Amino acid sequence: MHPILGNLRRLALYLLAWIPLTVLVSGLLTYTGGMNWVSALTMSVPLCLVYAFDCLGAWYLCKAMPTERSAFVRFLTTHLVAAIVNSAVWVLMAKGLADLLATVSLTFSGLDQQVKHVYPMLFTTGFLLYLLAVALYYVMLSQLQSQQAEQREAKANLLARDSELKALKAQVNPHFLFNSLNSISALTSVDAKRAREMCILLADFLRSTLGLGEKTAIPINEELQLVRAFLAVEKVRFGHRLIVQEYVDPQALEFVVPPLLLQPLVENAVNHGVSNLVEGGWIKLEIKHIGNELSLLVENNFDRESPSRPGTGTGLKNVRQRIEARYGPRATLVLDNAGDIFRVEISLPAEKAAA
């Protein structure tokens, strides 16, 4: 969208700005070419009008060559060549117009000779005006960019708050609670000691999720504790059916991540994996520190033929939105569910807690 052509008010203002320029060009025509004011104005009005629109075209060139992404030499040559070509064409138009006027009316006899004296002046003026237009467009472009950046930031903030709210709500899946409570109620008469242990595990998990919604980042270690508490509870429920493999790089533990980043993924792994597998299922959790990045991996086996369960996809969507809002393009989340293995791999910039 052209910033001037696309807006009637701006176009009117722009053409208004060309009125003093037209007067200036007329003055220069009388001064350098010795034309009278009638001839000078008859020449300058159509010439400036045409050139005003011609300069509008420079916008597309500027847009195609943003300052921050163009090589300086190429940038300079492109605009200089464009300025030369445009002003040369302008001079040719002046010549054509003068020739035409001279043959059409006696009032303008001699204009075809006079015009020859103004070529250098016209060329210089056209050249400078064109470059002025280019400069103007770059100012507009940078303004537009900063506006867009602000909008993007505002949107990211909004999303972050939104997902925080969702994270708060999603902290504890009620079904996880009901199932755990059912396991406890089952254990009370069979194995009171294990029932008490499970109460403690559940309390540990619930306590560690409290207050997480307000934090923007927690040490990976804390998130890992949360996930371990969650899995410990699920292990009571599923017994030997659930196998957990954990590979944690100790060096990764000092970095921070958004809270409840891994827990929803692990919860998904339980709900769509082991709970649908008669023979039992495994969950692999891997945390690595590579270069400036943290790599988090949650992998589980699942049964493709099992009925889908309620709540599919919301946890994952939530995690994706949150890392997108927080890290933008610096973070990636890759899903892979080839065969009977579901795999989520997140890569984040390794950040330490602000001191």
Added chain:
Amino acid sequence: MTQKFRAVIVEDEELARGVLRELLAAHAEVEIVGECANGFEAVKHVPELKPDILFLDIQMPKLDGFEVLELLSNKEEMAVIFVTAYNEHALRAFEVHAVDYLLKPFADARFAEALERAKQRVGKKQAAPAAELAAASRPQGQYAERIAVKDGVRVHIIPVAKLEFAEAEDDYVSLASDGKKYLKQGTISNLEASLDPKDFLRIHRSYLVRLECVAKLEPLSKDSHVATLHSGARLPVSKSGYAKLKAVLEPEK
């Protein structure tokens, strides 16, 4: 003389089975004749076990509780009590005429109440209409994504995405998928109601076809046509089926 009741527990979690076992121990008139840890086992064993009362979990591996019920041939002979942690299935459970719906975890008194209700139901045959069962086996407002078919003691899961066409055969519907045919109890109209009408079209009283499988449409006689599918199968198209098919395939005319 007190009546003895036969009960079967279908539940994938060992601990949850334990709760039911323990609570049932207090009711001497009920005998647990079997336990199944998943839907496949249930479909295989429940018909032989002939229970009076069936405790049925909903979220299970392989087949969920509703699918199990749909596949049980002797379902009208038993009183079904659903046992689940999810209250969102309650409505569907009553649509299939379940006796009760126990939300985990439940109190002894609540359990006793459900059991009492089940005992009173035993002997009074009250089958859930097949259409309601089929409809209840998927979440409300959604079309079926998979169809469970029982073949002897084996259960096949046919993804709807792979269903090519269906043909009515007396009390059964034959489903063509991946070059094989599967027989499922039920009517073609019930099947049609469970599938997305954007994908499937009833081209004949006895035929339902996936639209994107139709390759060619040719006249057969004055009033009938024949549709050739990409797989080579040829299906009769009735007069009204032809009109519907034409409206979908050539919408602008």
